[in-house]
Amino acid sequence: MKRLIDSWVIDNFERMRLLATGRVIKYNRNVDPCTIVSNCYEYLISRQEQITADNIEAYAFQYINFQVIWTNSDTNKEELQTATPFYRSLQYDPRLLEKESDEISEKVKEEEIYQERKAIIALYLERVKHKKHKRRLLEVMLREKIISSRKVAEYFNISHTGAWLLIKEIKGDIQKFKKELNKYDNLNNFK
Numbered sequence: 001m002k003r004l005i006d007s008w009v010i011d012n013f014e015r016m017r018l019l020a021t022g023r024v025i026k027y028n029r030n031v032d033p034c035t036i037v038s039n040c041y042e043y044l045i046s047r048q049e050q051i052t053a054d055n056i057e058a059y060a061f062q063y064i065n066f067q068v069i070w071t072n073s074d075t076n077k078e079e080l081q082t083a084t085p086f087y088r089s090l091q092y093d094p095r096l097l098e099k100e101s102d103e104i105s106e107k108v109k110e111e112e113i114y115q116e117r118k119a120i121i122a123l124y125l126e127r128v129k130h131k132k133h134k135r136r137l138l139e140v141m142l143r144e145k146i147i148s149s150r151k152v153a154e155y156f157n158i159s160h161t162g163a164w165l166l167i168k169e170i171k172g173d174i175q176k177f178k179k180e181l182n183k184y185d186n187l188n189n190f191k
Contacts, residue, residue, distance in 0.1 A: 001048040008056050009041050016040060019061060023068035031075055036067050039075050124177050134173070137166055 009016070020033035020040075040063045044051060051059055067075040121142070128134045137152070146152055149164035156163065 001051060002045065004053060005041070005044045005048070005051065005056065008053075009037075009044070009060075012057070012060070013037065016060060016064060020064050020068065023065060027068050029068055031068065035078075036064055036075055039067060040064055120174065120178050120181065123181070124174050127177065128173070133166070134170055138170055141167075 016037045017033050020036040023029075024031055024033055024036075040060050043063050044056065044060060047059060067073045121138070125135055125138060128138075137156070140146065140155060141152065144155065146155060149160055149167055152158075152167060153160045153163035
């Protein structure tokens with residue numbers, strides 16, 4: 001089987017290198033395509049029992065694709081461990097750095113919004129602790145991740161209309177509560 005793999009890799013080396021080069025460019029990886037082809041050969045050798053003349057190409061090309069696409073692949077991990085800050089510095093593109101910082105700031109904003117909403121819901125739950133039907137409904141919706149009135153109706157064995165009205169009431173209460181908190185926060189910031 002090793003002879004079959006050796007001869008196939010020798011005959012198809014250029015195709016494998018072109019595929020690896022294309023994937024590296026498409027996914028903007030800092031990996032040498034010849035390294036991927038070399039790793040592919042080692043992979044094929046390690047899978048000798050499973051490889052036949054019919055499926056060797058599929059194994060090889062699938063391996064090359066996954067090594068480039070997956071960020072946690074062996075090839076990408078090796079590259080991260082051996083890379084220096086000056087590697088491929090001629091191809092440095094400052095727009096990529098700006099894009100990363102924009103993505104980070106967007107993620108920070110999303111996290112702030114998420115945390116704010118979580119806090120508002122927690123404060124609302126504390127506010128309605130004596131209104132057990134509202135508190136129970138909201139707790140179940142959050143715990144079970146139920147958002148439709150139909151699912152709420154099935155869970156509590158109530159009518160769809162009743163479930164819809166309760167959900168609408170709770171959402172309205174939360175919106176009012178949020179406006180009150182924002183108004184209070186604006187007053188404190190004004191001072």
